Amino acid sequence: MVELGELKEQSKAFHTQPRFSIMYLLFLKRRVGFTELKDLLGLTPGNLDHHLRKLEIAGLVRNRKILSWRPLNVIEITEEGAASFREYAISLKELLKRIQ
Amino acid sequence: MVELGELKEQSKAFHTQPRFSIMYLLFLKRRVGFTELKDLLGLTPGNLDHHLRKLEIAGLVRNRKILSWRPLNVIEITEEGAASFREYAISLKELLKRIQ
Numbered sequence: 001m002v003e004l005g006e007l008k009e010q011s012k013a014f015h016t017q018p019r020f021s022i023m024y025l026l027f028l029k030r031r032v033g034f035t036e037l038k039d040l041l042g043l044t045p046g047n048l049d050h051h052l053r054k055l056e057i058a059g060l061v062r063n064r065k066i067l068s069w070r071p072l073n074v075i076e077i078t079e080e081g082a083a084s085f086r087e088y089a090i091s092l093k094e095l096l097k098r099i100q
Numbered sequence: 101m102v103e104l105g106e107l108k109e110q111s112k113a114f115h116t117q118p119r120f121s122i123m124y125l126l127f128l129k130r131r132v133g134f135t136e137l138k139d140l141l142g143l144t145p146g147n148l149d150h151h152l153r154k155l156e157i158a159g160l161v162r163n164r165k166i167l168s169w170r171p172l173n174v175i176e177i178t179e180e181g182a183a184s185f186r187e188y189a190i191s192l193k194e195l196l197k198r199i200q
Contacts, residue, residue: 099189
């Protein structure tokens with residue numbers, strides 16, 4: 001199975017943007033810790049934070065602080081975010097059917 | 101069949117970048133006039149030119165001036181560009197299989 005990391009290495013001149021990868025991972029996992037997300041995507045904390053803010057303003061993800069023995073920052077996809085990403089992914093699949 | 105224009109309207113917060121759309125169209129059509137490409141993608145001439153330069157530097161497209169009753173500017177995908185885009189599209193299709 002192809003992983004996101006491999007995809008990133010191919011054809012940097014036209015690859016999908018980080019927010020696509022963030023939404024893809026959140027769609028599959030529903031919620032991911034900030035640190036895990038940062039490591040999975042190979043982004044700096046500042047860069048991930050920038051993209052998450054954009055997605056949060058668009059109502060697609062939300063940020064939950066969980067109080068445990070140390071504060072945990074967990075990112076969740078919203079219902080609207082999941083619906084919007086699914087619709088987009090299905091359209092993209094349709095477009096990609098023409099590529100053989 | 102879904103068209104590129106529709107895709108663009110959905111979820112601007114995470115959609116693919118213009119260079120993906122340029123490569124997609126060039127992969128299917130092999131060569132497209134600059135003006136047609138600009139209109140298909142709804143980009144300004146300056147913006148399209150910027151993206152084409154990036155793709156040209158990466159060796160993925162080439163720019164051909166054709167002398168007719170007026171000079172025509174035609175953009176072609178290179179063999180390397182087509183191979184690279186196909187590989188990327190196939191990986192992306194694999195990733196999108198997980199989205200139901």
